[in-house]
Structure formats: structure tokens, C-alpha cells
Amino acid sequence: xxxxxxxxxxxxxxxxxxxxxxxxxxxxxxxxxxxxxxxxxxxxxxxxxxxxxxxxxxxxxxxxxxxxxxxxxxxxxxxxxxxxxxxxxxxxxxxxxxxxxxxxxxxxxxxxxxxxxxxxxxxxxxxxxxxxxxxxxxxxxxxxxxxxxxxxxxxxxxxxxxxxxxxxxxxxxxxxxxxxxxxxxxxxxxxxxxxxxxxxxxxxxxxxxxxxxxxxxxxxxxxxxxxxxxxxxxxxxxxxxxxxxxxxxxxxxxxxxxxxxxxxxxxxxxxxxxxxxxxxxxxxxxxxxxxxxxxxxxxxxxxxxxxxxxxxxxxxxxxxxxxxxxxxxxxxxx
Amino acid sequence: xxxxxxxxxxxxxxxxxxxxxxxxxxxxxxxxxxxxxxxxxxxxxxxxxxxxxxxxxxxxxxxxxxxxxxxxxxxxxxxxxxxxxxxxxxxxxxxxxxxxxxxxxxxxxxxxxxxxxxxxxxxxxxxxxxxxxxxxxxxxxxxxxxxxxxxxxxxxxxxxxxxxxxxxxxxxxxxxxxxxxxxxxxxxxxxxxxxxxxxxxxxxxxxxxxxxxxxxxxxxxxxxxxxxxxxxxxxxxxxxxxxxxxxxxxxxxxxxxxxxxxxxxxxxxxxxxxxxxxxxxxxxxxxxxxxxxxxxxxxxxxxxxxxxxxxxxxxxxxxxxxxxxxxxxxxxxx
Numbered sequence: 001x002x003x004x005x006x007x008x009x010x011x012x013x014x015x016x017x018x019x020x021x022x023x024x025x026x027x028x029x030x031x032x033x034x035x036x037x038x039x040x041x042x043x044x045x046x047x048x049x050x051x052x053x054x055x056x057x058x059x060x061x062x063x064x065x066x067x068x069x070x071x072x073x074x075x076x077x078x079x080x081x082x083x084x085x086x087x088x089x090x091x092x093x094x095x096x097x098x099x100x101x102x103x104x105x106x107x108x109x110x111x112x113x114x115x116x117x118x119x120x121x122x123x124x125x126x127x128x129x130x131x132x133x134x135x136x137x138x139x140x141x142x143x144x145x146x147x148x149x150x151x152x153x154x155x156x157x158x159x160x161x162x163x164x165x166x167x168x169x170x171x172x173x174x175x176x177x178x179x180x181x182x183x184x185x186x187x188x189x190x191x192x193x194x195x196x197x198x199x200x201x202x203x204x205x206x207x208x209x210x211x212x213x214x215x216x217x218x219x220x221x222x223x224x225x226x227x228x229x230x231x232x233x234x235x236x237x238x239x240x241x242x243x244x245x246x247x248x249x250x251x252x253x254x255x256x257x258x259x260x261x262x263x264x265x266x267x268x269x270x271x272x273x274x275x276x277x278x279x280x281x282x283x284x285x286x287x288x289x290x291x292x293x294x295x296x297x298x299x300x301x302x303x304x305x306x307x308x309x310x311x312x313x314x315x316x317x318x319x320x321x322x323x324x325x326x327x328x329x330x331x332x333x334x
Numbered sequence: 335x336x337x338x339x340x341x342x343x344x345x346x347x348x349x350x351x352x353x354x355x356x357x358x359x360x361x362x363x364x365x366x367x368x369x370x371x372x373x374x375x376x377x378x379x380x381x382x383x384x385x386x387x388x389x390x391x392x393x394x395x396x397x398x399x400x401x402x403x404x405x406x407x408x409x410x411x412x413x414x415x416x417x418x419x420x421x422x423x424x425x426x427x428x429x430x431x432x433x434x435x436x437x438x439x440x441x442x443x444x445x446x447x448x449x450x451x452x453x454x455x456x457x458x459x460x461x462x463x464x465x466x467x468x469x470x471x472x473x474x475x476x477x478x479x480x481x482x483x484x485x486x487x488x489x490x491x492x493x494x495x496x497x498x499x500x501x502x503x504x505x506x507x508x509x510x511x512x513x514x515x516x517x518x519x520x521x522x523x524x525x526x527x528x529x530x531x532x533x534x535x536x537x538x539x540x541x542x543x544x545x546x547x548x549x550x551x552x553x554x555x556x557x558x559x560x561x562x563x564x565x566x567x568x569x570x571x572x573x574x575x576x577x578x579x580x581x582x583x584x585x586x587x588x589x590x591x592x593x594x595x596x597x598x599x600x601x602x603x604x605x606x607x608x609x610x611x612x613x614x615x616x617x618x619x620x621x622x623x624x625x626x627x628x629x630x631x632x633x634x635x636x637x638x639x640x641x642x643x644x645x646x647x648x649x650x651x652x653x654x655x656x657x658x659x660x661x662x663x664x665x666x667x668x
Contacts, residue, residue, distance in 0.1 A: 057597045220592045239595040246593075253587025258554045259580075261573040261604035263391045268602040270595035 001028045005067045005097035006309055011053055015247050016317060021068070021310040029101040031080040036104050038074035038092060040329040044120050045303070045312045045321075046071075046154075047218070050246040058272055067095035068309070071125060073116055074100070074107070075333040084109065089333055091119070096309045098329060116332050121154065121324035122287055122298045125273060129240065130158035131283040132276035134216060137269050138238045142167030144213035147204070147230075149223050150243060151192055152179040153316075154324035157299055158287075159216045160189045165295040168214075171207045173200075173223060175319045182322060187297060201226050211235075219244045225254035231264055239270040247317045299323025335362045339401045339431035340643055345387055349581050350651060355402070355644040363435040365414040370438050372408035372426060374663040378454050379637070379646045379655075380405075380488075381552070384580040392606055401429035402643070405459060407450055408434070408441070409667040418443065423667055425453070430643050432663060450666050455488065455658035456621055456632045459607060463574065464492035465617040466610035468550060471603050472572045476501030478547035481538070481564075483557050484577060485526055486513040487650075488658035491633055492621075493550045494523045499629040502548075505541045507534075507557060509653045516656060521631060535560050545569075553578045559588035565598055573604035581651045633657025 002025045009022045031037045052062045052069065062069060076088040081104030084090065092107040094100040113119050121127060133155075140146050146163040150156040151172025160183070163170040172183040172192035183192035191207040193200060204226065211232035217224050220242030231237070245251040261268060276283075290296040301321040303312040306329045316325050336359040343356045365371045386396045386403065396403060410422040415438030418424065426441040428434040447453050455461060467489075474480055480497040484490040485506025494517070497504040506517040506526035517526035525541040527534060538560065545566035551558050554576030565571070579585040595602060610617075624630040635655045637646040640663045650659050 051593070051597075217592060224592060225587070237592075239592040241596060242593045251589045251593070253559070253589045253591045255585045255587045257587045257591055258551060258558060258571075258573040258602065258604070259385070259576045259585070261602055262575060262606065263385075263604070265604045265606065265609060266602075267604075268592065268595055268600075270592065270597070270599045270601075272596065272599065275599060 002026065003028045003097060003099045004306055005095060006306065008053065008062055008064060008066055008068050010064050011062075013249050016050055016053075016314055018310050018314065023307055028099060031078055031101050034081050034104055035101050036076050036081055036084050036107065037078035038090065038094060038100050038102060038107070039077045040072050040074050040094060040098060040100065040306070041332060042073045042117060042120055043096060043309060043327045043329060044071040044125055045309070045316055045325040045327060046125065047241055047243040047246060047316060049313055050317055051242075054246065058274075067097060069093065069095055073110065073119055079104065087333060089116070096306065098306060117300050117302060117326065118298060120326050121300045122158065122291060122296060123284055124324075126154035126324045127158050127287050128276075128280060128283045129155045129273040130162060131287060132273055132279065133238045133240050133271055134159050134162055134214070136276055136279075137271050138214040138216060138236050140166060140168050140214045145169040145171065145208050145210055146214045146216065147171050147173065147208065147212045147227055148216040148218070149173040149195070149227075150218035150241075151183045151187075151189065152322055153218065154299075154321070155240060156216070156218055157183070157187050157323055158296065160187055161296045162290065164188055165290050169208070169210070171204065173204070173227075179319075179322070187299070195223050201229065205230055214238065216240060217242075221245055221252055221254070225256055228254060228256050228260045228266070231260070231266055233264050235264060235266050237266060237268040239268055243317065301325040303327045305329070336360065337362045337431060337433045338640055339429060340640065342387065342396055342398060342400055342402050344398050345396075347583050350384055350387075350648055352644050352648065357641055362433060365412055365435050368415050368438055369435050370410050370415055370418050370441065371412040372424065372428060372434050372436060372441070373411045374406050374408050374428060374432060374434065374640070375666060376407045376450060376454055377430065377643060377661045377663060378405040378459055379643070379650055379659040379661060380459065381575055381577040381580060381650060383647055384651055385576075388580065392608075401431060403427065403429055407444065407453055413438070421667060423450070430640065432640060451634050451636060451660065452632060454660050455634045456492065456625060456630060457618055458658075460488035460658045461492050461621050462610075462614060462617045463607040464489045464496060465621060466607055466613065467572045467574050467605055468493050468496055468548070470610055470613070471605050472548040472550060472570050474500060474502050474548045479503040479505065479542050479544055480548045480550065481505045481507065481542065481546045481561055482550040482552070483507040483529070483561075484552035484575075485517045485521070485523065486656055487552065488655070489574060490550070490552055491517070491521050491657055492630065495521055495630045496624065498522055499624050503542070503544070505538065507538070507561075513653075513656070521633070529557050535563065539564055548572065550574060551576075555579055555586055555588070559590055562588060562590055562594045562600070565594070565600055567598050569598060569600050571600060571602040573602055577651065635659040637661045639663070
């Protein structure tokens with residue numbers, strides 16, 4: 001019995017393409033004492049995956065020849081540890097593969113939530129990133145204005161909906177008229193600005209008549225530069241990601257930094273979701289309450305098949321997803 | 335009787351030069367009811383003066399034809415207000431001139447400190463900016479490493495000496511070997527790196543073997559980009575100024591922003607000294623204690639004569655000052 005996995009064959013310079021990956025077959029791995037054999041069910045596709053190829057971040061760099069790492073929801077199919085049993089559903093850091101062996105203490109048993117996809121979207125990495133970043137770093141108050149970029153993406157969509165639930169004015173930024181309509185009409189943002197259109201600064205200024213108090217930045221680059229020009233004094237910039245800078249070898253910095261930070265006394269602060277793991281239970285409780293109340297709509301974008309993971313990531317970097325993108329590798333456990 | 339004042343005749347594009355200013359004579363102003371006539375004694379020369387010409391900041395932009403604004407120490411020579419008497423020594427926002435009329439409620443009577451110059455340097459805008467920025471925004475702890483740019487300048491020198499008094503490792507950045515020697519030998523920094531030399535990144539890395547916890551940024555630009563690459567996780571960047579960006583029409587942003595802020599979970603925060611005015615008494619008490627204990631050396635750079643104010647500012651923007659630069663317009667009150 002063999003096991004499919006996808007290798008990053010070369011580290012990309014410039015834009016990521018399908019030729020940077022290869023689907024290979026290897027013998028089925030077997031768990032040693034203390035390990036479990038996992039079957040991959042759903043793999044999270046994130047912009048951060050691309051940043052991992054650029055060097056060491058909060059994790060070691062992905063190098064040429066490595067199986068591509070990912071967060072995933074898996075089923076335990078064989079256990080050599082008393083910690084876990086066959087049939088358990090777990091979250092784990094694995095690789096793009098049908099099966100992976102991991103130490104049992106490195107995987108986390110999941111609560112019984114249905115559908116499982118919600119454990120990657122609203123109750124998973126996307127929803128928790130939005131919740132912790134907005135609440136703990138951005139700290140918006142009712143009546144303030146929040147701007148969020150990549151608003152049609154997984155994190156951005158939840159940021160805006162949480163902001164609306166808190167009583168804020170929420171303006172999204174997304175690429176293209178169709179996405180902006182989705183953000184306004186489906187997600188209920190007050191407005192959404194197309195960053196690809198000309199006159200983005202004027203459009204955003206018109207959409208934010210009281211200025212911007214919190215900017216949740218998923219993109220960096222020129223969009224960040226533009227929003228900084230509209231921030232109010234004492235505004236907060238939640239630095240969550242910089243997708244505009246990942247898929248290139250010639251990153252550009254906002255030219256108004258750090259001057260505008262001084263003049264307006266801004267706070268820019270970075271975070272990653274794991275920093276706030278101790279508050280994950282609070283996030284889960286709040287997100288469930290908002291979902292039940294109909295204040296958060298769960299948006300998911302599921303790509304079928306392990307072999308389509310490279311294109312799922314490439315497409316995400318080009319902004320083709322709506323909501324949380326994931327790849328279904330196999331069926332839910334029965 | 336006439337009054338000399340210096341006008342900004344044109345708003346500079348690119349570097350500031352003497353041709354942007356003109357010394358003029360006007361009739362001596364007279365105070366109306368509620369106003370005072372001030373004689374300028376000492377004018378503060380600050381990098382921020384140049385940024386005021388670039389547009390609205392925390393104050394209105396300086397425009398062509400305006401007398402050049404400044405903070406100054408003045409003597410009341412005629413009072414039409416019960417608030418102040420002839421002979422009082424005050425701090426005021428005035429202009430580059432021998433005499434200025436101001437509303438009495440807009441000027442602040444000064445405590446009896448000698449020499450008066452200390453009220454612009456260690457106990458004035460420079461020392462308070464260093465104290466509030468480092469203590470309230472940077473929040474260093476003993477044993478941490480502080481890096482400060484423009485270390486031979488007014489604010490930078492006090493930042494480093496306060497850091498040493500707190501038990502931190504302190505590394506300066508300055509332009510040229512002579513200035514670096516001043517920072518190390520006269521101000522007592524642990525080390526000082528010449529940003530004009532090649533290999534600044536490597537030199538700074540060697541000087542900060544435990545990484546950088548607090549970066550007090552007075553310059554922005556490529557120096558900021560370099561230090562960001564050496565910050566520790568959870569590091570704090572105190573955004574005080576961006577002198578490298580003021581005297582140019584082609585500012586450059588650090589290319590690693592905001593990516594490095596996310597990955598290292600940095601906090602970058604801007605401030606201006608007036609934000610912390612309510613804590614000025616604390617600053618004064620602490621600075622006086624350190625000066626008395628010999629832990630802070632007061633460095634001042636006094637240029638004589640109102641007519642030399644333009645060159646004093648131009649020279650400061652080119653980094654020629656050591657310590658707090660000011661212009662003496664007239665003698666101390668007797």
C-alpha cells in the first residue's frame with residue numbers, strides 16, 4: 001500500500017506556480033511507539049503557507065524537497081499510544097499527504113463539531129485569528145470604524161462580521177466588483193472598496209467619514225500605505241498578514257512609515273493566532289454565540305482532492321477564494 | 335523700534351537650504367488686552383521643524399510666507415494680562431524672531447532652573463521626549479537590549495543614558511566614527527554603530543548578541559529596516575521621528591514592513607512628547623535624580639544669533655549637532 005504526498009521541489013522566486021510542486025508516492029508509513037498514523041481529511045490552505053517558503057518565520061522555513069506542511073483535520077487510523085484511539089478526530093500539523101505519522105502528544109483531539117469544516121473555518125484558524133486579532137490587538141469599541149483588507153477571504157470576512165456584532169462601522173477592501181458585492185451583500189459589511197479600481201484613497205475616505213480607528217491588515221504594501229493615510233489619531237493597526245508581499249521577490253514598504261505612526265500616534269502590532277491559545281475557549285464561545293444569533297455567516301471554499309492542493313494555494317494567493325479555503329483529501333470519518 | 339524675524343519664503347522640495355529663508359524687519363508688535371510681549375532668549379531647533387513644512391502633522395503645516403515656528407524660552411517684557419508679569423521666564427510656541435506677542439494663557443511660566451538651557455535640553459523637550467517615549471512606549475526592563483538611532487542627537491543621547499541607568503544594554507547608531515566615539519566615550523553607551531559604514535547589519539548584530547528588545551527610532555528608512563531584522567519576538571519599536579525621511583521628496587519605506595511585525599509580533603507605536611504632559615512632573619523628578627547621580631550627562635549645542643537659525647536647522651538635518659541644538663537669540667534675563 002502506498003501513500004501520496006506533495007513535495008515542494010524548488011523554492012519559488014517570484015510567483016508560486018504548479019511547477020514548484022510534485023505529487024509522489026511513498027510506502028505507507030507505520031507508527032512507532034508513542035505515534036499515531038493519521039488519515040488526512042481536510043487541509044487548511046493559508047496565505048502564510050507561501051510565507052513559510054521565504055525563510056524562517058515563527059516556524060522553520062520550508063525547503064526544496066520537503067513535503068509541503070499544513071494544518072489539517074485528520075482521523076486516527078492506527079494508534080501506538082495510549083493517548084489516542086482509532087477513530088479519533090484530531091487537529092495536527094502534517095504535510096500535504098493522504099497519510100502521515102505524528103507523535104501522539106503533538107496532535108490535539110477535537111470537540112464533536114459538525115460539520116467538520118467549521119473546525120477549520122469559523123471555529124478554527126480563520127475564526128480564531130479574526131477574533132483574537134480584532135479583540136486583543138485592535139480593541140475596537142462600538143461606534144468606531146474598522147477597515148479590513150482581504151475582506152472576502154477567510155479571516156477578513158469574520159473580522160468584519162465580528163465588528164458589526166460589536167456595533168462598529170465596518171468597511172472592507174477586496175479585489176474586484178464581484179468580490180466587493182459579496183462582502184457587502186452576503187457578509188453585511190457597511191461598504192467594500194475595490195483596491196484594483198482607481199481612486200481607492202478617495203473611495204475609502206468617502207466610506208469612512210469619521211476616519212479609521214482600527215485597520216486589520218492582511219495584505220501590507222500599497223493598501224496598507226493608503227489606509228494609514230486615513231487613520232485617526234491613536235488608531236490601531238492589527239498586523240495579521242502581508243499577502244501582497246509573499247509571492248514576490250521585490251517587496252515594497254509603505255512609504256509613509258514610520259512618519260505617519262509618529263504624527264498620528266498609531267500602534268501597529270503583529271500577532272499570530274497561537275499567541276492567544278490560552279483564550280481559545282473564549283473565542284469558541286463567542287463565535288458560537290454569534291453564529292447561533294445569525295450575526296456570523298460561515299463561508300467556506302472547499303477544493304476537492306489532494307492533487308489539487310497546489311492550485312488551491314496558487315489560486316488563494318491570486319485572491320480567487322471566498323471565505324475559508326481548504327482541501328478535502330478524504331471523506332469525514334463515519 | 336523694529337523687530338527681526340525669519341520667514342520661510344518657499345516650501346522646500348528636496349533638501350532644505352538657506353535660500354528657503356529670509357530675515358526681515360517689521361515694526362515691534364504691541365500686546366493687546368490678555369496678551370504679552372515676549373523677548374526670545376533660546377529657540378529649540380528640532381528635526382520636527384522640517385517635517386512641519388511637509389504638511390499638516392500634529393500641528394498645521396508651515397506655509398510659504400510664514401514666520402518659522404519654534405518652541406522657545408522667552409522673557410516677558412510687557413504684560414497686558416494679570417497672569418504674567420514683566421521679567422517672568424516662560425516657555426512658548428513662538429516664531430523665529432527677536433520679539434513675539436502671544437496670548438498670556440498660551441505661554442507657560444517656567445520653574446527656576448539654572449542654566450536656562452537645561453529647560454530645552456535635559457529638562458525640556460529633549461529629555462522629556464526621551465523619558466516618556468522610552469518609559470511609556472518602549473517599557474524596557476533591566477537586562478534587555480535597547481538600540482537608539484541618532485544617538486549623538488539630543489533625544490537619542492538621553493534615551494541611551496536612561497537605558498543605562500535602568501540596567502539595560504544600550505547600543506547607539508550614529509553617522510561617522512567621530513560621533514560614534516562621542517556616544518561611547520562621552521555618553522557611556524555600551525557600543526555605537528556607524529550607519530554610514532558598510533556592514534551595518536553585521537556590526538549591529540555583533541553589538542547585540544541577545545537581539546534587540548526595544549528600538550527607539552529617530553530616523554526611519556533603511557536604518558529602521560535593518561534594526562527590524564534584529565528585533566526579538568515581542569520587541570517594541572518606539573516611533574519618535576523619521577529624520578531620514580523629512581528632507582526629501584522621495585521617502586522610502588522599510589521593505590520588511592509589515593511582514594516582520596507579524597512574524598515577530600512586534601509593537602510599533604508613535605508618540606509625541608505632549609501626549610504625556612500629565613506625567614511631566616515625574617519625568618522632571620527622575621531626570622533630576624539621574625543628573626544629580628551623574629548618570630545623565632547634559633549635552634548641549636548652542637548656536638549664537640537669530641540670523642544663524644536657518645543654518646542651525648539645516649546643519650541639524652545633516653547630523654552636525656552633538657546633543658540638544660538651540661539658538662541663543664538674546665541674553666538670559668538678569
